[in-house]
Amino acid sequence: MPQYFNHDQFLKELQSKWKKQDKFKNKDGSSYYVWFNRDNMSILYQGSCSITCFPMFIEFVKYGEKGTPPLYKKFNDNLFPVSLEPLTNK
Numbered sequence: 001m002p003q004y005f006n007h008d009q010f011l012k013e014l015q016s017k018w019k020k021q022d023k024f025k026n027k028d029g030s031s032y033y034v035w036f037n038r039d040n041m042s043i044l045y046q047g048s049c050s051i052t053c054f055p056m057f058i059e060f061v062k063y064g065e066k067g068t069p070p071l072y073k074k075f076n077d078n079l080f081p082v083s084l085e086p087l088t089n090k
Contacts, residue, residue, distance in 0.1 A: 007031075007053035014045060014058075021045075030056065037063075 011033070015021070023034040029050075035043040040063050046056040 005054050007047035007049070007055055010055045011045070011047060014043075018043065 014033070014035075018035045018038040021033040022036045023032075025032045030046055030048040033043075033045045033047075042061045042063070044059045044061075046058075047053055048056045
């Protein structure tokens with residue numbers, strides 16, 4: 001598979017662009033990474049492992065947009081005991 005399907009390389013690229021994630025959770029062989037207030041958006045990334053580790057999905061949510069609730073809000077109850085919203089959202 002191409003190198004960009006490698007979780008470690010993909011996460012390294014994300015962290016070089018948006019610095020270290022604000023929240024991290026590992027559950028059942030999947031890791032979830034959340035960045036807040038990066039270029040006026042929140043970012044949720046999931047990587048998973050079987051034989052190798054690979055990206056599952058990435059979601060970008062602009063602040064102030066209306067419509068379907070972001071995936072990270074749906075994951076909140078199952079993954080994080082605290083809110084995924086940043087402390088200040090202006």
